[in-house]
Structures are given as structure tokens and as C-alpha cells.
Amino acid sequence: MCINSQSEKFLIAANQPSCSTITGSMPERLSKPSKRSSKPKGASMPPPKPHRPWQTLPLFNRLSSAEQDALDRQTIELPFTKGEFIFRQGDPAEWFHIVKEGTVKCVKSTPEGREVTLKVLRPGDLFCCEASAFAGSPHPGCAQAMEPTTILKIHRKTLLDVIERNPRLAIEIIQYLGDRLREVQEQAKAFALDRAEQRVASLLVDLAKKAGVSTPDGIRLTIRLTQQDLADMAGLTLETTSRIFSRFKKARWISRASRYLVIHDLPALTALANHSAPS
Incomplete structure (x- = not known):
């Protein structure tokens, strides 16, 4: 329990500029009140599972x-x-x-x-x-x-x-x-060794495995990531990441739908991540 x-x-x-910024005293977090479920009279309720x-x-x-x-x-x-x-x-x-x-x-x-x-x-x-x-x-x-x-x-x-x-x-x-x-x-x-495009491709392949769901249009990531988020994850600048995304979109490997990233050509991204030329 x-x-x-x-x-x-x-x-x-x-409003904090950095994750390493240490602030002073902070207010205490209050726990959310638990919701009590009402049981109809005369009805038997199964015991809750642990x-x-x-x-x-x-x-x-x-x-x-x-x-x-x-x-x-x-x-x-x-x-x-x-x-x-x-x-x-x-x-x-x-x-x-x-x-x-x-x-x-x-x-x-x-x-x-x-x-x-x-x-x-x-x-x-x-x-x-x-x-x-x-x-x-x-x-x-x-x-x-x-x-x-x-x-x-x-x-x-x-x-x-x-x-x-x-x-x-x-x-x-x-x-x-x-x-x-x-x-x-x-x-x-x-x-240290991969080119910027390979790093972004490898990141997208990893995200597809960990947070992707199959749809008729491709693999849709279930988390909303901005290009800044993806740039930080790939260790690149926002400008470099934006240029790479533009190329990937032009090749129809990826797109965005309702602020979620959709991967249309996972094999192409996988080939690029593995230092191979996509077919």
C-alpha cells in the first residue's frame, strides 16, 4: 500500500534556468486527498487487490x-x-x-x-x-x-x-x-564519433522502441517532444537539429501530427543510425 x-x-x-540551480527554502507539498468510494446498501464489494x-x-x-x-x-x-x-x-x-x-x-x-x-x-x-x-x-x-x-x-x-x-x-x-x-x-x-544525422536517427529509433505505438500512418511517439528536447537528447544545437528534421521530413521519414512525432520510415532511420546508407 x-x-x-x-x-x-x-x-x-x-522559472529556473538550470537543473543544477539550487534555490532556498520551498513550500511543502501537500498530498492529494484520497477519494472515498461509496458502496450501495446491500451490495457486496470484492476486497481491493494489493x-x-x-x-x-x-x-x-x-x-x-x-x-x-x-x-x-x-x-x-x-x-x-x-x-x-x-x-x-x-x-x-x-x-x-x-x-x-x-x-x-x-x-x-x-x-x-x-x-x-x-x-x-x-x-x-x-x-x-x-x-x-x-x-x-x-x-x-x-x-x-x-x-x-x-x-x-x-x-x-x-x-x-x-x-x-x-x-x-x-x-x-x-x-x-x-x-x-x-x-x-x-x-x-x-x-564523440557519430555524425549529427546519425545521432538524431539513433535517437528516433530508440524513442520508437521505448515510447512508440503503431498506427496506420507509422509509429507515433506517445510523448510530446519539442525540437529543443530532441536537440538536448542528441547533444546538438537547436539549429542543427532543425536542419536535420527538415531533411528527414522532406524525405518523408517523419512528420508531426497534433504535436506528436510520427515515424514513417523506421528502416531508413535504422540504416542511418547503423552507419549505413538507407535504401
């Missing part, structure tokens, strides 16, 4: 019912509006998070003051800059809601206690962190 926090601090992102958000994650779905209950009792549920920061670069990494609803982007500020979007997270994704959370070090980046979003969070100590009692889970966590490290290495390699 998740609990709503009535004393969680929050940061408003709408809500176990951690069971939706492959890493934790093998835990026993008792362990799931222990996690769920310590889980806090928080709503965030579009643009709100869930945590900022440099904040202590004391919590693990799950996206319950909505979309979150992880962003890192460079020494030059530029912000690079490292990844986009969807419902069911676990995040917290996991290596930092396990080590107890500060967040190397920030997390920001891209739309109205609900986050589940649990303190690192609670989760580490569960891991200590589950050697198999500890091994899976190590493998998970290894996969994440490889993703970061591949991204760094792409930023």
Missing part, C-alpha cells in the same frame, strides 16, 4: 509477498506538474524512484553551462542515478517531469535492507547497473 507524503519538499522548475508497484519491475517481481508488502508500506507517492524537478544535480541521492504515470527526463549540466538530456523515462522505469544512490553520493544530474507525472519513491536504506537479504537480487542489481553503464558508454561513443 502506497502512502502519500504530506511533508515532501518540492521545487518548481518553470497495489504493488515494485512488482512491475523485472528486478523486484521475484520478491516474496511479505517483502513486497514491506517495500510498499515504505513507498511514497507524489504528483509533479510539467516542468517540476524531482531532484536536482548535486542533491543527496537518498531515494529510489519509479515513474508510475507520465514522463521524466534526466538532464546533466556540463561545465560550460549546457544541459544534455541523458534519457527519457516512462511508466515502470526505475531511476535515481542508481550508482549514486547505492554509493550515497550526490546526484550527477537532475530529473524533471515532462508532463503531469506521478512518482513512487522509497528510501535507499529500505531498499538496501531488502537487497542484503536477497543474494540473487543483489546479483541482478549488479547486472542491471552493468547494462546501464554500457548504455552510457554507447551514448558517449555516439556523441
Whole structure:
């Protein structure tokens, strides 16, 4: 059973220039009042099914019912509006998070003051800059809601206690962190070696896999991304990204429908991302 926090601090992102900007004291977030369902007289209602958000994650779905209950009792549920920061670069990494609803982007500020979007997270994704959370070090980046979003969070100590009692889970966590490290290495390699068009093509292919749905017109992304969002994710300037998008649209590989991106020719983008000339 998740609990709503009535004393969680929050940061408003709408008027903040950088994810690494630290502000002063902030007002407390109030939890949303729960809605009580009315039961008609004489009607029998089935008992509610236990809500176990951690069971939706492959890493934790093998835990026993008792362990799931222990996690769920310590889980806090928080709503965030579009643009709100869930945590900022440099904040202590004391919590693990799950996206319950909505979309979150992880962003890192460079020494030059530029912000690079490292990844986009969807419902069911676990995040917290996991290596930092396990080590107890500060967040190397920030997390920001891209739309109205609900986050589940649990303190690192609670989760580490569960891991200590589950050697198999500890091994899976190590493998998970290894996969994440490889993703970061591949991204760094792409930023260093790939041409701008290849980076944008690779980004679109990845988004199609993670946040795309098939439609008669092509693969439609389920999240709204501006060209600035995509430029940040590809590590490019807005001007360069706009030129590439114009070429992709002219080739009829992509288009926009109601502010959502539609991919019409995924094989062509995949070929370009793989350093091949599309047929």
C-alpha cells in the first residue's frame, strides 16, 4: 500500500534556468486527498487487490509477498506538474524512484553551462542515478517531469535492507547497473564519433522502441517532444537539429501530427543510425 507524503519538499522548475540551480527554502507539498468510494446498501464489494508497484519491475517481481508488502508500506507517492524537478544535480541521492504515470527526463549540466538530456523515462522505469544512490553520493544530474507525472519513491536504506537479504537480487542489481553503464558508454561513443544525422536517427529509433505505438500512418511517439528536447537528447544545437528534421521530413521519414512525432520510415532511420546508407 502506497502512502502519500504530506511533508515532501518540492521545487518548481518553470522559472529556473538550470537543473543544477539550487534555490532556498520551498513550500511543502501537500498530498492529494484520497477519494472515498461509496458502496450501495446491500451490495457486496470484492476486497481491493494489493497495489504493488515494485512488482512491475523485472528486478523486484521475484520478491516474496511479505517483502513486497514491506517495500510498499515504505513507498511514497507524489504528483509533479510539467516542468517540476524531482531532484536536482548535486542533491543527496537518498531515494529510489519509479515513474508510475507520465514522463521524466534526466538532464546533466556540463561545465560550460549546457544541459544534455541523458534519457527519457516512462511508466515502470526505475531511476535515481542508481550508482549514486547505492554509493550515497550526490546526484550527477537532475530529473524533471515532462508532463503531469506521478512518482513512487522509497528510501535507499529500505531498499538496501531488502537487497542484503536477497543474494540473487543483489546479483541482478549488479547486472542491471552493468547494462546501464554500457548504455552510457554507447551514448558517449555516439556523441564523440557519430555524425549529427546519425545521432538524431539513433535517437528516433530508440524513442520508437521505448515510447512508440503503431498506427496506420507509422509509429507515433506517445510523448510530446519539442525540437529543443530532441536537440538536448542528441547533444546538438537547436539549429542543427532543425536542419536535420527538415531533411528527414522532406524525405518523408517523419512528420508531426497534433504535436506528436510520427515515424514513417523506421528502416531508413535504422540504416542511418547503423552507419549505413538507407535504401
